[in-house]
Amino acid sequence: MGEPERISTRQLAVLLLFVTIGDMLLVLPPHVAELVKQDAWIAHLLGVAAGLGIAWLLLKFALALGSEGLVERNRRTLGTWAGGAVSAVYMLYFLLNSSLMMRETSDFLTTVLFPETPLRAIHGLAALAFVVGIRYGLQSIARAGELFLPVFGILYAILLLLLLPQVQPGKLQPMLAADAVSMLEGIYISAIYPFCELCVFIMVIPLVVRRKHMKRDYLLAVAVGGLSSFAVMLMSILVLGGVMTAHYLYPAYILAGKINVGHFIERLESLIAVNLILLTFMKTVLFGYGFAMVLAQMFRLDDYRPLAFPTGMLVFGLAYFMWPNVVEYNDGLFRYWGDLDVLVGILLPLALLGLYKWRSPAKGGKASEGKRSTAPRRAEELPGNDGS
């Protein structure tokens, strides 16, 4: 890598906040509410608690990689092919997630704000900003995040505060009515989707300037992000009720429409839409960065930034044929995305952490010892890859 980029712990926290909330305000409430109706907030709260565990695992994994980064470390530990396969899984995941975010944003926009605008036009504009973001690098993405944070905070606070008059506590009743299986599934969904996607930070954390409080700040930022999306979930149950939250495609947007302060402040939907676009955009760019970074490291390039334009082109195309329409995504493909999240967010990090642990004692007397043990390890890693 040319001159190494560095970001501060504060910038890391901001990015974490954006990724944790990300598109979750859009997609999570209807899916959880569909399973457990008015108990969705309980499922979400427990999901955040479980998600902190996932976030902690990912942090541990990222720190175990050291300054080498994911690709180098895997190449050294697993050999060229098995290590390359693991890196390729992450690369594809970052690419797909980036396109998915872009498509979710444009689906949202075409559904509620611009029904006449073709998807491709929105994708084109988004891809333009995306290319610029990656072109300038992680440092600039992080700075943009810092810049956007107050905007996000104010809009978010407006949404929650102005909704307070509409709150009907009765909507929470009957509490704990959902059966155990649906409840577990609700917890699973709200733990997996937001928190496994934090795995993009294994590409970011090696670049963070180390501070004493990094671990604490990391978990704090993740917790704040999780609780922020929890608050919107709770609000949509309190204002719309469990059944209506499950019914609407984008409850957060409908929620903004409910704001009405003395018939004077009303119809704030577009403000909230701006907020949602901002959140998903930050996530799109960060995942695009992850993709370009893994690709550059796999081919040992000096710099990932020149790859910005081809990446943008690819994401522009992929975002279009991700799924034919939003209904197919919500009803069918959404759950399979969670499996991939589990694979890259829990199973692979666990397996790799175990491998590193196993490998490191042999470090003292390596040479022939190390060479002999690479072959069985390869054989073991590959079935773990497609079997999970």
Add this chain to the structure above:
Amino acid sequence: MWKSLLVIAVSALVARLELPELRRRRDKSAAVYVGLLVVGTAAGITAVQQMELPGPLHALAFLFKPLHEWLGQIVG
């Protein structure tokens, strides 16, 4: 037709601007760039032509469907 040509033209223009600098580098930047750009342009063309292709998530669904059916049988 003209839409595909537009995508190709945009790609070619950007490559014309960016490639000379990459080719001076000693690593494989230029090769990776061209490879990714070709794939990207193909994807871009399918998008602007609104071709109906099975998306990448359908492959995912195909891979994970047996797992879900199996889990569904266990949970009931």
